Amino acid sequence: MATHIQPEGLADKGIAGETVDPPVRRERKFGSGVEILLLTIFMVVMLFPVIWMLETALKETKDIYAVPAKVFSFSPTLDHFQNVFSSDSPVFKGFVNSVIVAGFSTLIATVLGVPAAWAYSRFTLKAKKDQLFFILSTRFMPPVVVVIPVFLMFRDLSLLDTRLGLVLVYAAFNLPFTIWMMKGFIDEVPAEYEEAAMLDGFSRFEAFWRVTMPLLIPGIAATAVFALIFSWNEFVFSIFLITDPDTRTAPSAIAGLIGGTTIDWGLVAASAMTFAVPVLVFAFLVRKHLVAGVTLGAVRR
Amino acid sequence: MANTLQTPPQSAPQAERLEAPPAAKRFAFLTDRKLSFLFISPAMALLLFLSIWPLLWLLGLSFTDYSATRDSGWGWIGLDNYIEVLTSPVVHARALTTLVFVVGAVALQTILGFTIAFLISRRVKGRGAITTLFLIPMMLSPIVVGLFWKFMLDVQFGVVNSFLDSLGLGRVEWLTQQRLALFSLVIVDTWQWTPFIMLIALAGLTAVPKYLYEAAEIDRASEWFKFRRITFPLVWPLLLIAIMFRAIEAFRLFDLVYILTGGGPGGTTETLSFNVYKVAFFGFDTGLASAYGILMVVVVTIAAQFYLRYLNRLQES
Numbered sequence: 001m002a003t004h005i006q007p008e009g010l011a012d013k014g015i016a017g018e019t020v021d022p023p024v025r026r027e028r029k030f031g032s033g034v035e036i037l038l039l040t041i042f043m044v045v046m047l048f049p050v051i052w053m054l055e056t057a058l059k060e061t062k063d064i065y066a067v068p069a070k071v072f073s074f075s076p077t078l079d080h081f082q083n084v085f086s087s088d089s090p091v092f093k094g095f096v097n098s099v100i101v102a103g104f105s106t107l108i109a110t111v112l113g114v115p116a117a118w119a120y121s122r123f124t125l126k127a128k129k130d131q132l133f134f135i136l137s138t139r140f141m142p143p144v145v146v147v148i149p150v151f152l153m154f155r156d157l158s159l160l161d162t163r164l165g166l167v168l169v170y171a172a173f174n175l176p177f178t179i180w181m182m183k184g185f186i187d188e189v190p191a192e193y194e195e196a197a198m199l200d201g202f203s204r205f206e207a208f209w210r211v212t213m214p215l216l217i218p219g220i221a222a223t224a225v226f227a228l229i230f231s232w233n234e235f236v237f238s239i240f241l242i243t244d245p246d247t248r249t250a251p252s253a254i255a256g257l258i259g260g261t262t263i264d265w266g267l268v269a270a271s272a273m274t275f276a277v278p279v280l281v282f283a284f285l286v287r288k289h290l291v292a293g294v295t296l297g298a299v300r301r
Numbered sequence: 302m303a304n305t306l307q308t309p310p311q312s313a314p315q316a317e318r319l320e321a322p323p324a325a326k327r328f329a330f331l332t333d334r335k336l337s338f339l340f341i342s343p344a345m346a347l348l349l350f351l352s353i354w355p356l357l358w359l360l361g362l363s364f365t366d367y368s369a370t371r372d373s374g375w376g377w378i379g380l381d382n383y384i385e386v387l388t389s390p391v392v393h394a395r396a397l398t399t400l401v402f403v404v405g406a407v408a409l410q411t412i413l414g415f416t417i418a419f420l421i422s423r424r425v426k427g428r429g430a431i432t433t434l435f436l437i438p439m440m441l442s443p444i445v446v447g448l449f450w451k452f453m454l455d456v457q458f459g460v461v462n463s464f465l466d467s468l469g470l471g472r473v474e475w476l477t478q479q480r481l482a483l484f485s486l487v488i489v490d491t492w493q494w495t496p497f498i499m500l501i502a503l504a505g506l507t508a509v510p511k512y513l514y515e516a517a518e519i520d521r522a523s524e525w526f527k528f529r530r531i532t533f534p535l536v537w538p539l540l541l542i543a544i545m546f547r548a549i550e551a552f553r554l555f556d557l558v559y560i561l562t563g564g565g566p567g568g569t570t571e572t573l574s575f576n577v578y579k580v581a582f583f584g585f586d587t588g589l590a591s592a593y594g595i596l597m598v599v600v601v602t603i604a605a606q607f608y609l610r611y612l613n614r615l616q617e618s
Contacts, residue, residue, distance in 0.1 A: 145594030172351035233442035
């Protein structure tokens with residue numbers, strides 16, 4: 001009977017106090033505190049420039065040049081953003097042109113790229129792998145080098161200073177990406193769907209158009225968004241191929257702001273923020289495909 | 302009784318209805334061969350027109366003394382341009398600058414990117430939000446990044462110097478002092494592209510199967526052992542892909558130099574890309590710039606082939 005009686009205090013702990021936390025636990029907790037601290041530091045460093053630029057865009061001009069820098073104590077104003085969108089703004093036209101150029105080049109790249117990607121995905125072609133590698137390696141060419149012959153070519157075709165020229169260049173620049181990215185999406189749609197449709201009497205083209213295509217819409221949307229971001233952000237071609245203030249795109253218009261002797265940093269910051277926000281929104285929309293997108297469709301999980 | 306063995310009379314018309322009339326075969330004239338040609342050739346045509354043809358043109362120009370500003374008179378000069386580029390001490394200096402930049406920036410990005418990815422992968426809560434915030438710099442245009450940092454690193458009213466000042470340290474000429482300017486470029490490039498390495502490393506880290514860690518746990522393996530023998534070997538191939546990709550991009554660096562330093566001070570931040578630009582658009586020596594460019598294209602193509610072959614081997618295994 002006495003064996004049934006447990007010493008006081010051990011009642012909740014089970015036999016031999018097994019449930020006492022092993023020391024590893026505590027060490028882990030301490031370690032995770034350090035980890036959180038490190039992550040926070042990294043995060044502050046990474047985000048500070050963005051926040052600082054946003055603050056600059058919202059500050060009054062005299063606060064921008066204040067020494068020491070005013071981090072918290074400033075009165076916000078929307079003047080600089082108003083200047084970006086005003087009628088005599090040097091950058092507003094650039095934004096409009098950027099929308100046109102990015103939009104049309106993405107459209108062309110998508111219309112040409114999706115069928116090509118489908119053909120590469122479904123058919124056995126001669127040296128298919130080499131062709132695909134070749135297509136992607138054109139994207140790795142240094143832009144400054146490619147721009148030399150393109151510049152001469154456009155001069156002969158009088159495409160310099162035109163939006164059409166830039167649209168074509170960006171379409172060619174986005175095509176390798178579109179093909180690779182879309183091939184990944186198409187590979188995920190079983191070819192059996194099309195074969196089944198062809199057994200039902202559809203032709204190959206109809207099977208592609210009516211069966212596979214509807215399934216590809218989300219993939220096409222994601223690919224197009226990336227192409228849009230790439231053309232929107234592109235800088236080298238835009239400054240070399242267009243110098244005319246009426247047709248130039250936003251990157252070269254914004255770069256033009258720092259060319260003079262005095263720089264209106266408030267306007268620069270507001271323009272840069274206006275330029276960056278659409279990209280961030282779009283990137284957020286396609287965040288699920290970001291790994292494939294930023295590696296030009298080469299790495300897929 | 303015999304009736305039940307017979308097939309029900311209703312089934313006959315049903316079977317007949319199942320035989321659907323053959324759908325109209327529109328576009329049947331498009332055989333697979335024609336279709337693949339029709340689908341691929343427009344894309345190829347655009348690439349030929351704006352990627353391949355320019356490169357061939359560049360190759361042709363590289364053997365001439367053509368100049369874009371004087372249209373009359375140019376002649377074949379054979380390999381002279383190549384010899385000039387390869388023996389020029391300026392080009393050697395620029396190549397060294399580029400190499401220092403590529404190695405410095407990519408190494409820093411890899412270490413930081415992998416560290417951040419590793420830290421994030423150990424978090425359970427808020428992983429998505431943290432990752433999204435970290436990715437912001439990568440999505441920005443180089444022009445935006447360049448301007449952010451040009452403003453922040455300004456000698457007089459830049460916020461970095463302002464902080465240094467209030468800490469009692471002196472002001473630093475980040476972009477106009479020799480040696481330091483290249484370091485500033487490395488810092489800015491690292492700021493922008495660390496998220497890239499982080500994103501890919503994170504994809505690799507989250508793909509490591511949990512059971513490996515559990516097995517190691519049973520064997521009472523140390524954290525360091527788990528990292529060295531499980532985490533790192535499994536993430537390394539993907540990390541290498543990211544590193545090669547970044548190295549190729551860093552080799553082509555132009556935009557940050559253009560905005561931040563303009564190649565100065567004293568040419569210490571002039572990368573190969575920027576030097577080509579100067580030769581082509583300031584020296585107007587188009588032939589020489591073409592030879593220069595072709596040599597860069599050769600380097601990039603070799604690097605890209607390595608990258609793509611490795612990627613291919615990885616996907617097949």
